[in-house]
Amino acid sequence: MTDVFPVSDEWAKRAYVDDAKYREMYERSVADPEGFWKEHGKRVDWIKPFTTVKNVSYAPGNVSIKWYEDGTLNVSANCIDRHLKDKADKVAIIWEGDEPTDDKKITYRELHEQVCRLANAMKANGVKKGDRVTIYLPMIPEAAYAMLACARIGAVHSVVFGGFSPDALAGRIEDAASTFVITADEGLRGGRKIPLKANTDKAIEKVGGVDKVLVVKRTGGNVGWKDGRDVWYHDAVSAASTDCPPEEISAEDPLFILYTSGSTGKPKGVLHTSGGYLVYASMTHQYVFDYKDGDIYWCTADVGWVTGHSYIVYGPLANGATTLMFEGVPNYPDAARFWKVCDKHQVNTFYTAPTAIRALMGAGEDLVKQTSRKSLRLLGSVGEPINPEAWLWYHRVVGDGRCPIVDTWWQTETGGIMITPLPGATPLKPGSASRPFFGIRPALVDADGKTLEGKAEGNLVILDSWPGQMRTVYGDHERFEQTYFSAYPNTYFTGDGCRRDEDGYYWITGRVDDVINVSGHRMGTAEVESALVAHPKVAEAAVVGYPHDLKGQGIYCYVTLNAGEEPTEALRKELRDWVRQEIGPIASPDLIQWAPGLPKTRSGKIMRRILRKIAENEFSNLGDTSTLADPGVVDDLIENRQNR
Ligand code: ATP
Ligand code: MG
DSSP, X not given: OOOOBOOOHHHHHHSSOOHHHHHHHHHHHHHOHHHHHHHHGGGSOOSBOOSOOEEEEOOTTOOEEEESXXXXXXXXXXXXXXXXXXXXXXXXXXXXXXXXXXXXXXXXXHHHHHHHHHHHHHHHTTOOTTOEEEEEOOSSHHHHHHHHHHHHHTOEEEEOOTTSOHHHHHHXXXXXXXXXXXXXXXXXXXXXXXXXXXXXXXXXXXHXXXXXXXXXXXXXXXXXXXXXXXXXXXHHHHTSOSOOOOXXXXXXXXXXXXXXXXXXXXXXXXXXXXXXXXXXXXXXXXXXTTOXXXXXXXXXXXXXXXXXIIIIIIHHHHTTOEEEEEOSOTTSSOTTHHHHHHHHHXXXXXXXXXXXXXXXXXXXXXXXXXXXXXXXXXXXXXXXXXXXXXXXXXXXXXXXXXXXXXXXXXXXGGSSOOBOOOXXXXXXXXXXXXXXXXXXXXXXXXXXXXXXXSSEEEEEEEOSOXXXXXXXXXXXXXXXXXXXXXXXXXXXXXXXXXXXXXXXXXXXXXXXXXXXXXXXXXXXXXXXXXXXXXXXTEXXXXXXXXXXXXXXXXXXXXXXXXXXXXXXXXXXXHHHHHHHHHTOGGGOOSEEEEOSSOOBBTTXXXXXXXXXXXXTTOTTXXXXXXXXXXXXXXXXXXXXOOOO
């Protein structure tokens, strides 16, 4: 039996939508998408209003996605200028530095000035509409300024996570054919310096083609310098005018390219355009987080991920919100940092990832309880399935049992949140992303593409387009069609497996590639992992299949124990019995390997494709590992793999 957490009266009253309103709005959004998105397209300020809403074809060989295509707008004007009338002195960005003593607040007026100066400086250094600008910065306000300055002049940004290596940066500069890079001397994370400028130099040496590098002085550390190419950010912006009228941009002009996390293979250059993306990012931010004027909102993602794009920068700023930007890491100076920052800035809405929750859970309750967290009203999760165990801890300990959790399922490709509870409308089931957002039509199909009705488990597809959908893979439209529209023609294929329960709630079971088939029973890895994580001695677990003579596939588990727990044969047996008990004999692990660490992407997602290769004894070719956070973890796992 799953616990259900009903919507509190207070939330049903406070929120924009309660359950009845959700059903009414959802029905309308799918019955009349044109009418629905015409109405909600008006939340954006258009320079020239659109007259057509949707022009989409999912037809094989001819996939084309356009929204509001004859409208024009400027995304930065929507995120800044339109708030100057009545919110000029409101704080737009609260910046919390790596050191707890380091913070600052930027008002909308200041944001406007900074973005205009930078936009002018970029123009003075040769950046034109349509040019691709690579942003390789730490989590400092200049990262947001840079994105918005690109939007202001119609340049296309490609933000590369500041933790990536020179090689990963080089690949992205090359793929986007980017001629302009914005970076910093060094980044600062958890007290450690990251040589961003040196990495940039190495990357450019490798791929060439970059004419200018704008360098923010963050730490004042020594950097190499190439005259004529390298320009100090502070020099360029102080010389620039504070007046930069926003460029008129077509709704379907590109806003940014962003590479996916690389959990399943070589990262894809996801292209998003301007009008539809902004409508969708701002609308989801408003409804999912029930954003109201005066809220202090914190999303802990890095701007290098899509979550940072849609829910630190574009969604919140389009809504005139106060958005918190954090430079550091959850466990520096100690594992209470998140909660201390919540108290310090009186955060109301807190949005983070399961990987962080599991890590902080491991650090223990006491650290959380030292802080008040009274300001918190709503919690959110994104990035991976959240194990019910972690959900319950987040709810009980962090939220003191008082705050709803929105478990938001979406992808770089979707631009914004797709399946999620709404805090005033949706009774919560721990581990379920619950119900579709307005306009989203999820469906489950079997391997042959047959649509499954009612309670079912299958591959998750989306039947119709929505304004925030990606438009193409940059420079490779064929890969776009192949990846998302070929397996199940006329629908968007998400690549994720999913179960729908008797109440119509969706439960993401993991990547389709990760589904295992044991003696004819198909099983998502998430379920077995959640059972393992629910054991009191287990901190984290990853499960993959491997070839098994009798069963077809066997269940191979990588298990990280809590600090201080001994990895013994007795514990192996205990875990096997535990999973049998929790799920059933069919899910009983065949092999359990003790893993001091798991291979993760830089955004903290477990890379099961690498674990699968190790389990299959095929570790000579691990595929694209450029987004791996710590390659050392993999060597250890190969060395200690289990024999069958
Ligand atoms: P790549 O596409 O390069 O393999 P990736 O899929 O990890 O990388 P993202 O776009 O960052 O790149 O992540 C989207 C994926 O993350 C989803 O397809 C899903 O598998 C997972 N995900 C995100 N949010 C949730 C959630 N709330 N519950 C379950 N899974 C989630
Ligand atoms: Mg993906």
